[in-house]
Amino acid sequence: MPMLEPHLKKPSNKGLPFAPEIMILVTLRYYANGSFQKLDGDVMNICQQSVSRIITTVSNSIALQMKMFVKFPSTVEDINQVKQKFFEVAQFPGVIRCIDCTHIKIRSPGGMSSEVYRNRKGFFSINVQAVTRPNLEFFDLVARWPGSTHDSFIYNSSSVKQSLNIGDLQGQGMLLGDSGYAVSSVCLTPFLSPNSIGQEMYNNYHIVTNLGFETIKTAD
Template sequence: MDLRNVVHDDNDLDEINLIIYGIPRRIYERTEYFHSFDNLTFYQRFRITKATALVMLDITEAQIEHPYDLNHSVAPINQLSIFLRFCATGTHLSCIGDFGGVHFSTVSRIIVRVGRVLATLYNRYIKMPRTQDEINNNHFAFYEKARFPRVIGSIDCTHIKIQSPGGEDAEIFRNRKGYFSINVQAVGNTSLKLMNVVARWPGSTHDATIFNNSRVKQEFENNNFPNSLLLGDSGYFQRPYILTPLLNPTTRAQQLYNESHIRTRNTIERLFGVWKRRFRCWPTAVVYNICNETNEGEPPDPEDMERFLNALQDNEVPHVPHNPPRNNQGAALGNQMRMNLIENYFGNLE
């Protein structure tokens, strides 16, 4: 039997290394950073506050805690710290292992374990509005941005850089900018909260292809969000439920439509900016939405970091390219919807 297949923790690994390779056991020193760090230092290392870390611990502890305390098993709070450190830095596992006082192989298992538990909470933390009251609240919140009616969410895609996966299909992950990526589609609201995420398409995939094969499109086709609209950029095709900006506005009404569209859809661009500033690595969107629900606030820009950290120190909690086929009938209905909105609504705005 290959002893390397029965590794459960660092002590098991050290014993096997001693038997197979004659490598002596290494004693790791672990620090419980939640209590040893003050608020400022904790935020600098993990990119979230202690209050949010406690919320995450509460919802994951039962699933990640080991059923026994043999061989100096890693406590849930330390597992969570290792996972958050990976999210915050995206650095090598050996560096995170040195930081957490565990072997890098243990870091790998912890990241998978904690990430998997958080991923199971997707439907709890990432969801589209369901009730009519929730839909109406979204309409009102978006209307307040720039007087664009009936908007339930803004949609866009962003590229998450990855290493080349290798193999015969590696090039389909190379995007138009020349690097390997996953093309991630997201729908967000005015609170910069994720309502839907699709993260399974290679970087060369067109944005419209991702939408056309997504569940959220089918929900709109089934009229699950009555009298509601998504706002997207020109990477999407016109539909009765998804509106894009005009390429060459000429009339005053068309200009008002474009201005309102851009200002309203800007929420998804801000959402991506906040997400990327908070974490260098994107293992799960659930972590981002937990931060949103606990009022973490937007991570500061580099020029505002000193003021932000000073406030935190004073114990303040700051808040192969593929072009999809066009559906001509759907595009025609979408164009008609857009022109009706421009003529009958934006044409009457002062």
């Protein structure tokens, strides 16, 4: 990743003596398997302390690139292309994004307020809201709410809902979410108890169209 190299190279000899390619591979391995840093380092004969510094450096460098890649379409033409790609998935018209939250496990932060990070499944986490496009790319990420925060609260507090409600360029279409969100004129959710063939078909098309985000969550 040439765009990361300026951030990964150190200005003095006190930095890490590893090529950017090695640093990226070590970090991606850690992201992928979530194992102990020592095990990741053993694969490339790198000590745990160096692995820790590598992961921190590369993660910060990737974060600096976020606004370049994680963003909404900027033109009407781009939005129409997104709608068309969503439509090609399951013929669901007018969809411009899918939304859901996923829990990223963390250690207990300690202190009096630590329990707000414990989610309904019993572990400590950050509840991360992600808005995606049909080819498994991200439009938007919100990663600041503790694990006990409900998905709908995060959505209601986000700029995503605001843009849909005011109908600006980014609000020219529908949002698909699961039953954790309230159905509205701009956010469509599945029927909890479908009682007709039409409602069952709607649910099926909704699930298939929204499947991309579920694929991302499964890979977490």
